[in-house]
Amino acid sequence: MSAEYLLVRGDDVTPQDDAARVPETVALWHLEWWLANAPGSAWTLFEALGGPEPLGLSRLGRSAEAQRLRRRLERALVLRELVVLAYERPRHAPLSFPEPVAEVEPEPPMAEAPPPAPAPAPIDTAAQVHALVQASKDGMPFCEECAKAAAAQKKKAA
Known part of the structure; x- marks a missing residue:
């Protein structure tokens, strides 16, 4: 003082x-x-x-x-x-003590990430090409648009 x-x-x-x-x-x-x-x-x-x-x-x-x-x-x-x-x-301000920090509940441990899905089987491109070529030769539609076109031709023929 x-x-x-x-x-x-x-x-x-x-x-x-x-x-x-x-x-x-x-x-x-x-x-x-x-x-x-x-x-x-x-x-x-x-x-x-x-x-x-x-x-x-x-x-x-x-x-x-x-x-x-x-x-x-x-x-x-x-x-x-x-x-x-x-x-x-007073020449010096009294020491101030910070309020005690409230205890925080620890966060629960992070759950382990689920295992990744198994990788798809490798695509056999040669088998796909062979199936499409065979379907074309037999006149079998292999996609939705081809099926619609084949149905339209059957109606015309009938």
Whole structure:
């Protein structure tokens, strides 16, 4: 845990915030660090208190303005125009543990594939040719269309 600071307008402080109020001496002690490490924020506070941020200053002019900024912020802290509140915030998030994974029933083992059908017997092409040629010589139809044609011829002949 580490102390964090919140800088608020004195008018915005509620009675509940009194316990978190940082004494002015501690706030003034931290002011040097804030000015050195967050000058942009310090100038924003200065502008919020009614002072404009000077632009285009020489090195000597910047030093004088930094002193003016420091004095104005010190005065604001002492007069409680600005109030520093402390609050505690954990630096590291606590470890989070994932929810336990629900046990899943194992899938049943895959059934073995049925054995492949036996391969058809090899076709005897020579025997097929011989049967078709013999059927043709005898006038026997060997397909559906030939049977229809033979039936049509018998009707004509009759």
